[in-house]
Structure formats: structure tokens, C-alpha cells
Amino acid sequence: MSQTVGRALSILPLLAEGPANLEQVASRLDVHKSTALRLLRTLHEHGIVYRQPDQRYRLGARLFALAQEAVENLDVREIAHPHLAELNAACGHTVHLAVYEEDEVLYIDKVESRYPVRMYSRIGKPVAITVAAVAKLLLADLPEPERRAVAERLDYPRYTSRSTPDAAAFLAELAKVREQGWATDLGGHEESINCVGAPIRGAEGRVVAAMSVSAPNVVVSADELLSLLPRVRRTAEAISAEYVGQPTLPQPTGGRHPHPRHKRAAP
Amino acid sequence: MSQTVGRALSILPLLAEGPANLEQVASRLDVHKSTALRLLRTLHEHGIVYRQPDQRYRLGARLFALAQEAVENLDVREIAHPHLAELNAACGHTVHLAVYEEDEVLYIDKVESRYPVRMYSRIGKPVAITVAAVAKLLLADLPEPERRAVAERLDYPRYTSRSTPDAAAFLAELAKVREQGWATDLGGHEESINCVGAPIRGAEGRVVAAMSVSAPNVVVSADELLSLLPRVRRTAEAISAEYVGQPTLPQPTGGRHPHPRHKRAAP
DNA sequence: GGAAGTCGTTGCATATTCTGCAACGACCAT
DNA sequence: ATGGTCGTTGCAGAATATGCAACGACTTCC
Numbered sequence: 057m058s059q060t061v062g063r064a065l066s067i068l069p070l071l072a073e074g075p076a077n078l079e080q081v082a083s084r085l086d087v088h089k090s091t092a093l094r095l096l097r098t099l100h101e102h103g104i105v106y107r108q109p110d111q112r113y114r115l116g117a118r119l120f121a122l123a124q125e126a127v128e129n130l131d132v133r134e135i136a137h138p139h140l141a142e143l144n145a146a147c148g149h150t151v152h153l154a155v156y157e158e159d160e161v162l163y164i165d166k167v168e169s170r171y172p173v174r175m176y177s178r179i180g181k182p183v184a185i186t187v188a189a190v191a192k193l194l195l196a197d198l199p200e201p202e203r204r205a206v207a208e209r210l211d212y213p214r215y216t217s218r219s220t221p222d223a224a225a226f227l228a229e230l231a232k233v234r235e236q237g238w239a240t241d242l243g244g245h246e247e248s249i250n251c252v253g254a255p256i257r258g259a260e261g262r263v264v265a266a267m268s269v270s271a272p273n274v275v276v277s278a279d280e281l282l283s284l285l286p287r288v289r290r291t292a293e294a295i296s297a298e299y300v301g302q303p304t305l306p307q308p309t310g311g312r313h314p315h316p317r318h319k320r321a322a323p
Numbered sequence: 324m325s326q327t328v329g330r331a332l333s334i335l336p337l338l339a340e341g342p343a344n345l346e347q348v349a350s351r352l353d354v355h356k357s358t359a360l361r362l363l364r365t366l367h368e369h370g371i372v373y374r375q376p377d378q379r380y381r382l383g384a385r386l387f388a389l390a391q392e393a394v395e396n397l398d399v400r401e402i403a404h405p406h407l408a409e410l411n412a413a414c415g416h417t418v419h420l421a422v423y424e425e426d427e428v429l430y431i432d433k434v435e436s437r438y439p440v441r442m443y444s445r446i447g448k449p450v451a452i453t454v455a456a457v458a459k460l461l462l463a464d465l466p467e468p469e470r471r472a473v474a475e476r477l478d479y480p481r482y483t484s485r486s487t488p489d490a491a492a493f494l495a496e497l498a499k500v501r502e503q504g505w506a507t508d509l510g511g512h513e514e515s516i517n518c519v520g521a522p523i524r525g526a527e528g529r530v531v532a533a534m535s536v537s538a539p540n541v542v543v544s545a546d547e548l549l550s551l552l553p554r555v556r557r558t559a560e561a562i563s564a565e566y567v568g569q570p571t572l573p574q575p576t577g578g579r580h581p582h583p584r585h586k587r588a589a590p
Numbered sequence: 591g592g593a594a595g596t597c598g599t600t601g602c603a604t605a606t607t608c609t610g611c612a613a614c615g616a617c618c619a620t
Numbered sequence: 621a622t623g624g625t626c627g628t629t630g631c632a633g634a635a636t637a638t639g640c641a642a643c644g645a646c647t648t649c650c
Binding site: 057058060061062064066069072073094097098099101102106114115116117118119120121122123124125126155157162164179180181182 | 324325327328329331332333335336338339340361362364365366368369370371373381382383384385386387388389390391392393394422424425427429431446447448449
């Protein structure tokens with residue numbers, strides 16, 4: 057909508073890859089150096105980017121501070137953490153917490169495995185949405201039309217031979233997950249890694265987050281991991297219970313949609 | 324420099340406080356609703372802000388992802404973490420890692436105390452710059468003119484009776500810290516909390532980060548905490564050694580300053 | 591040691607882009 | 621029904637961002 061702001065924001069992912077100098081930024085934005093300079097200066101004034109001693113720019117500290125504040129406002133995280141830690145203490149595997157937002161699922165918390173062989177993942181990193189157990193749980197709860205729309209919008213990379221191949225398969229899987237109330241990822245992302253997950257529900261039973269336990273084959277077999285399912289579900293339910301118990305006033309007004317999603321064209 | 328971008332960026336700290344609707348944003352930016360709408364839409368397109376089901380805006384997931392990438396590029400953090408964890412395992416207290424950036428010092432890592440009574444702090448939150456041990460360490464290493472300029476720019480809130488009262492006192496303290504190579508905060512921020520810190524040095528001996536151990540009076544006395552100093556210094560030195568050992572190509576060119584800081588006016 | 595080459599910076603004229611306005615539509619309350 | 625809130629849209633005017641060209645600081649190459 058706003059070209060200038062759009063350009064400025066495009067600089068951020070670019071700098072996230074690593075420090076860059078003025079010319080690199082200008083050429084990747086496809087604007088004149090002077091334009092890039094002004095944008096960078098503005099970002100700098102706001103502490104979003106930082107200028108290194110060698111004059112190159114990188115993402116600044118305030119961005120980090122902002123993001124940190126943002127996550128802290130996600131009450132699910134606060135509530136869930138102790139439960140996740142407890143589960144990790146009990147089984148020793150990596151435990152993840154994830155939320156869905158605009159075609160992306162991302163980890164917002166994680167308790168590391170206590171085994172030396174670990175799964176790689178990163179808080180804040182988008183999840184492999186078509187295969188991850190947490191992603192299935194979150195998408196399975198979307199209202200039918202939207203679920204369908206999202207499924208068709210996605211790409212289906214073949215990470216492994218067991219990755220979800222296409223939208224149809226994914227929708228079928230989502231239906232199953234929705235039905236049974238839990239989900240798995242058996243080698244769909246990394247051949248040797250399995251996950252079991254369960255949904256965390258807020259008021260009115262909507263899925264607000266999802267959690268999972270992940271472990272590589274070399275540590276426990278898929279069957280052994282599945283045997284943890286009851287425990288995982290109990291943890292998710294405990295979090296849900298606590299979450300609905302004292303939700304810090306989420307969505308005061310029910311739902312107002314001045315412009316409904318699927319509006320009919322005017323006559 | 325760029326008004327539009329500036330306005331858009333001003334929305335971020337505002338939303339960090341909590342979700343807000345269009346009107347609130349518009350009035351706090353002091354612009355027309357339609358203007359605020361366009362800015363928010365642009366931020367939304369880039370995933371920086373998210374629109375809740377109740378139509379209010381809050382900071383989005385991508386901001387979180389970006390920030391996460393940003394910190395990961397700070398190699399000090401990667402290198403330091405295991406050492407901090409080890410120190411925590413040994414003494415049980417809260418361990419912090421902080422960096423300085425443009426008049427701000429902020430925590431970039433933290434290992435929580437294992438005692439029930441803990442100091443409150445938050446990764447990503449700006450540190451009380453005039454009293455914190457880590458802040459003293461970082462500022463003490465600035466070149467003299469800048470150190471002075473910063474000290475005079477700062478505010479000196481009287482958190483407690485032992486807070487640094489003014490710029491003169493602060494500069495004196497910094498000189499001492501610079502001299503002795505370590506720093507303390509004895510009840511300067513919270514009456515009952517003490518800290519001991521040591522600097523982490525990069526190539527050429529410049530201080531690139533600082534670490535500290537904090538504990539409340541009720542757990543250990545200031546003297547007992549001070550007895551940890553040798554250990555803290557050793558940890559900081561171990562991190563420094565590892566950091567200079569394999570710095571992932573920081574600052575390739577030495578220093579180019581097309582426009583020197585203190586340029587004389589043209590004749 | 592001079593000359594050519596980088597790279598960041600500045601002032602300015604142009605026109606592109608953003609702004610505020612006013613009116614509308616959807617929704618809620620009374 | 622009626623009035624009120626809040627988000628959304630199209631438009632004309634004007635403020636704002638843009639690209640250009642030239643310069644200064646610095647490096648490198650001959």
C-alpha cells in the first residue's frame with residue numbers, strides 16, 4: 057500500500073541474512089543509493105538497524121527488544137512453559153510449542169532434548185507447515201473454507217519420501233487429525249525424526265496453539281514415541297485448562313466483520 | 324529522514340504495549356485514520372503486524388522470526404552460552420550476557436537462577452544503564468570523548484539510595500571499572516540485589532560484550548557474591564579467548580570514515 | 591606519487607506518492 | 621428504527637520521496 061514503507065521493510069529480511077553495505081541494499085531493493093540511504097537512516101533512527109564500526113548495516117537491538125515484548129504478550133507461552141518443562145523432565149525429548157498465523161506456523165517455545173542427538177529447530181523459525189505435527193493440529197482447526205484455501209495455497213516440498221505430497225493428501229490428513237484430536241509426523245520432514253503432538257484449546261474449544269514431542273529414531277523408535285501420546289495429551293489438556301481458566305481478556309468484542317470475507321459483488 | 328517510514332515504525336513500540344485498534348493507532352500517531360490504515364496494511368503485508376480475529380492489531384510473528392535471526396548472527400552469544408550455563412551450574416545464580424548499542428545496553432542472553440528467589444530481568448529489555456555492572460563494563464571501554472558524551476546524555480534515576488547520582492559520579496565509576504577490569508552493582512538498581520561482572524573482549528582487546536552474576540541479598544551476601552569474582556573473570560576470559568579465536572570475519576576492512584566525527588568547518 | 595576506482599554523502603528539481611477529507615457500509619446499542 | 625462507532629474507499633491537492641550528478645574520503649593499482 058505504501059511504497060516507501062514497503063521498501064523500508066524489505067530491507068529487514070535482507071539484513072537478517074547478514075550485514076550489508078549501502079550499495080548492496082540499494083541494488084537488492086532496486087533503488088538509487090540515495091534512496092536506500094534515507095531509508096536506512098530512518099530505520100537507524102528508530103533503532104531497528106544498527107550501523108557497525110565498518111559502516112555496514114545489520115539488524116539492531118531494538119528489533120530484538122520489540123520482538124521479545126511481542127512474545128511476552130502471548131499468554132499461552134507463559135502458561136505453557138512450566139508444563140512443557142515438566143514433560144521434558146519426564147521423557148527427556150525435545151518439546152515444542154507453536155502457533156499459527158497467516159499461512160505460517162512457528163515455534164514460540166522449545167525445551168531442548170536432554171539426549172546428545174537432537175533435532176534441529178529454532179524458536180521463531182517457520183515450521184515445515186505441510187508435515188509438522190503441530191502444523192497439522194493448528195490447520196486442522198481452521199474453518200473448512202479457509203482450511204481448504206490455505207491447503208491449496210501451500211507448496212508441498214518432498215523433504216522425504218513420507219512428506220505430504222499434495223493438497224488433497226494434506227486435507228485428508230487434517231480431517232483425520234481433527235477427528236482423533238492428536239497428530240504425528242513420522243519422518244515427513246527429516247527421515248529419522250518422529251513427532252507426536254496435541255492441541256491446546258482456548259475458550260470455545262478453538263485451537264490456539266499446539267505442542268509436540270520430537271525424537272530421532274536412534275534414540276527411540278516411532279512406536280516408543282507414540283507410547284508417550286497419553287502423556288502429551290494430558291499435558292496439552294492441562295495447559296488448555298489453565299489457559300481458559302484465566303485468559304487475560306482476549307478479544308473483548310465477539311467478532312465484528314465490517315467487510316465479510318466472502319462478500320458477494322454488488323448488483 | 325523519511326516521514327512515512329518513521330510513522331510506520333512508530334507504530335511498533337506502540338503495539339508492543341499490547342493490541343490496539345485503528346483509531347487508537349491513528350490518534351497516537353496523530354494522523355488521519357486512513358493514513359494509519361495504509362501504514363498498518365503495509366506492515367501487515369510484510370508480516371510485521373498481525374490482525375487479530377477481533378480486528379485489532381498486534382505485533383506479528385515475522386517480527387519475532389526476524390529478531391531471532393538477528394540475535395543468531397551475534398556470534399558472541401553462541402560462543403558464550405555454554406560458558407554461562409557452566410557458570411550457572413557451578414554457582415546457581417542468574418547469569419547475564421549484555422551488549423552495548425547506541426546509548427542502550429541490553430541483555431542478549433540469560434541463564435536463570437536455580438534458587439527460588441530470583442532477580443527479575445528480561446532478555447531484550449534495556450538495562451538500567453547507569454547502575455548495572457554490565458553497563459559499566461561496556462561503557463567504560465568507549466573512547467574517552469564518546470564515553471563522556473554518553474554519560475552526559477543519560478538520565479540518572481534514583482532507583483535506590485545507592486544508584487549512581489549523576490554524570491560525574493558515573494564517569495568516575497567508569498574510570499575505576501576500566502582500571503580494575505571488572506564491575507559491580509551493589510544494590511544500585513534494586514536495594515536487595517547485587518551483581519558482579521566482567522568484560523568479554525574481542526580482537527584488539529575491545530570490549531564486545533559483558534557478563535554478570537546476580538543474586539539477591541537473601542540468598543548470598545554481597546561479600547559472598549564478590550568471592551565469585553575470580554570465577555566470573557575466568558569465565559569471561561574463556562569466552563573472550565574463544566571469541567577472538569574464530570571470529571566469523573567481523574569487520575573485514577579496518578575502518579573507513581568518509582566523514583570523520585569531528586570535522587572542522589570549511590574555511 | 592599520481593590517477594583511477596570505491597563507496598557514502600549532499601542539494602536540488604521533478605513528479606510520484608502520501609495525506610486528509612468526506613461519505614459510505616457494516617455493525618452494535620438503545 | 622435511529623443514532624453512534626469503527627473501518628473502508630476514491631479523490632484532488634500538496635507534501636514528500638525519488639533519481640541525478642557531483643563531491644569528498646579513502647583505497648588500490650600502476
